[in-house]
Amino acid sequence: MPISNADIAEVLEEIGTLLELKGENVFKSRAFHAAARTLGSSTADLRRHADENSLTSIQGIGKGIADIITDLVRNGTSSVHRELRKSVPPGVLDMLKVPGLGPKRVRQLYESVGIKSTAELRDAAEQHRLAGIPGFGEKTEQNILSSLDRLEKYADRFLISSAAPVAGALLSLLKEIPGVRRAEIAGSLRRRKEIIGDIDILISCAPSAASAVMKRFTEAPGVDRIVAHGKTKSSVLLAGGIPCDLRIVRDSEFPFALAYFTGSKEHNVAVRSRAKDFGWSLNEYAFTPAGKGKRKAPPRCREEGDIYRALGLSEIPPELREQTGELEAAERGSLPRLIQEADLRGTFHCHTTASDGRDTLEAMADAARQLGWDYLGIADHSKVAAYANGLTPDRVKLQHREIDILNARSRGFRIFKGTEADILSDGTLDWSESMLERFEYVVASIHSKFTMSEQEATRRIIRAIKNRHVTMLGHPTGRLLLQRDGYPVNMKEIIDAAADFGTMIEINADPHRLDLDWRWCRYAAEKGVLLSINPDAHSTAGLKNVSYGIGVARKGWLEAGHVFNTHSLKAVCAQLSINS
DNA sequence: GCCGTTTTCGGCCCGACTGTTTTCAGTCG
Numbered sequence: 001m002p003i004s005n006a007d008i009a010e011v012l013e014e015i016g017t018l019l020e021l022k023g024e025n026v027f028k029s030r031a032f033h034a035a036a037r038t039l040g041s042s043t044a045d046l047r048r049h050a051d052e053n054s055l056t057s058i059q060g061i062g063k064g065i066a067d068i069i070t071d072l073v074r075n076g077t078s079s080v081h082r083e084l085r086k087s088v089p090p091g092v093l094d095m096l097k098v099p100g101l102g103p104k105r106v107r108q109l110y111e112s113v114g115i116k117s118t119a120e121l122r123d124a125a126e127q128h129r130l131a132g133i134p135g136f137g138e139k140t141e142q143n144i145l146s147s148l149d150r151l152e153k154y155a156d157r158f159l160i161s162s163a164a165p166v167a168g169a170l171l172s173l174l175k176e177i178p179g180v181r182r183a184e185i186a187g188s189l190r191r192r193k194e195i196i197g198d199i200d201i202l203i204s205c206a207p208s209a210a211s212a213v214m215k216r217f218t219e220a221p222g223v224d225r226i227v228a229h230g231k232t233k234s235s236v237l238l239a240g241g242i243p244c245d246l247r248i249v250r251d252s253e254f255p256f257a258l259a260y261f262t263g264s265k266e267h268n269v270a271v272r273s274r275a276k277d278f279g280w281s282l283n284e285y286a287f288t289p290a291g292k293g294k295r296k297a298p299p300r301c302r303e304e305g306d307i308y309r310a311l312g313l314s315e316i317p318p319e320l321r322e323q324t325g326e327l328e329a330a331e332r333g334s335l336p337r338l339i340q341e342a343d344l345r346g347t348f349h350c351h352t353t354a355s356d357g358r359d360t361l362e363a364m365a366d367a368a369r370q371l372g373w374d375y376l377g378i379a380d381h382s383k384v385a386a387y388a389n390g391l392t393p394d395r396v397k398l399q400h401r402e403i404d405i406l407n408a409r410s411r412g413f414r415i416f417k418g419t420e421a422d423i424l425s426d427g428t429l430d431w432s433e434s435m436l437e438r439f440e441y442v443v444a445s446i447h448s449k450f451t452m453s454e455q456e457a458t459r460r461i462i463r464a465i466k467n468r469h470v471t472m473l474g475h476p477t478g479r480l481l482l483q484r485d486g487y488p489v490n491m492k493e494i495i496d497a498a499a500d501f502g503t504m505i506e507i508n509a510d511p512h513r514l515d516l517d518w519r520w521c522r523y524a525a526e527k528g529v530l531l532s533i534n535p536d537a538h539s540t541a542g543l544k545n546v547s548y549g550i551g552v553a554r555k556g557w558l559e560a561g562h563v564f565n566t567h568s569l570k571a572v573c574a575q576l577s578i579n580s
Numbered sequence: 581g582c583c584g585t586t587t588t589c590g591g592c593c594c595g596a597c598t599g600t601t602t603t604c605a606g607t608c609g
Binding site: 018024025027028029031032034035056059060061062063064065074101102104105111134135136138139140143208384385386387388389425447448449450453483485502 | 582591593594597598601604606608609
């Protein structure tokens, strides 16, 4: 298989990191990281460029990196990369994943004390051998230990975005096998949990096809290791360490198995207990008569929905099966009409090359239009976000001019002039009053000084919510799933304040964030707070993050009407007090 | 290592925070 641009980007990225570890010139390693970023999101035909000797026409690729790419394209590996790898033990690269440890410190630990893995690092920290190394002290030692704890805690958990694409690919592969009747993803992935532990795939097929299905599954691309290989159940480890189970059942059992393996456990317990009231026992294969006294014949169920209907319930969407009142609502017939991706008319909070995005304003707008949207809100970073190339007032002016030109050119599609304004530590915004007035909407977010008490953080955010220029609060807790807890906030107070001041709250749909958490969506909606599903896109591809945001919204019982960016262009203009 | 109408050398994003120091290096976003 030819080496992909993503593969090449990965090698360049690692070369950059290895150079950092070796203490090379930071700008040299940065050049590799920059090149990796460029190629990672590029569709350029690198083989052709290599053959035509034109790799250096790509921004950020000079003679040196061009040679490495040529090597990779022709031979599949790079001698530079191999040599660098030889000089650094593999465990040392893992140490960089420990928050608080960067290349300098890792290098010092490796070179002066000989620590070459996270396991050795833990030993050394526990034995207080780190304090005393120049630059390391008691506190650093403690921080390293708690970082290691956190890393281990999250080691067997995965973002929905790492699981969903591979699960989808596997599913389509299996569906193609002759004899397969039905195939579905089950488990937490089907419930669209933000973090999942494994992928569950369920299949019904003709008995004669079962062994072919199992074979195809265990030999599928992306399977790293076969953990178990049986007739009805196999388990594999996918690349990246994600466990994946496949179960095969009879077609008549499929609805029951699907319900059972979709969970949640708590939801299943409640459903089974309800079945008991009807005189049936429910397991992953069927309804069976149970209990004494009056017995009704168990109902036939062709589809999963038949199970719910047999129990006097309307069909409960998988996302709601978390035992948070869904059975009661299904009994009353008052389940929400959950929002769907097709309800979205546009989105807010996107970045462009003006700040830290990878695609231009025009490319982002084109991509939004291709998604069938009517509008796109651009919210590049404000000036204090220097790390993200935050805009200066002059550059804002330029961007607004560009937006005016693009808007004049297109009918029925509008780019909104927004900003992602940093909330400073005192709760004021990173723009003057007069600057704020120039934007059509403002997303206010925190990007600095995360270590606050809950009271301080809450007060800081509420001050921003009260600011009349703030349209919506961006990623309200700042969490990075599996990496970092959010700043501690009193979410109820924040939502209450948003309701009082008519400020919206973002559902940041970046799969690393998914913030506002779905557990708070219902409360926000009940209080009348409008939510906005924002991809926080840093590229045209990032716009598709909204599908993860839809998952959050659906888990949070939201209907289209609760979400700002389901509104028509006209309604959005009205809400933002813009003459359309 | 990359780049360039201030160009072939000398700069490359920068401010805040933390923990270590006693004026600063490393990390992060």
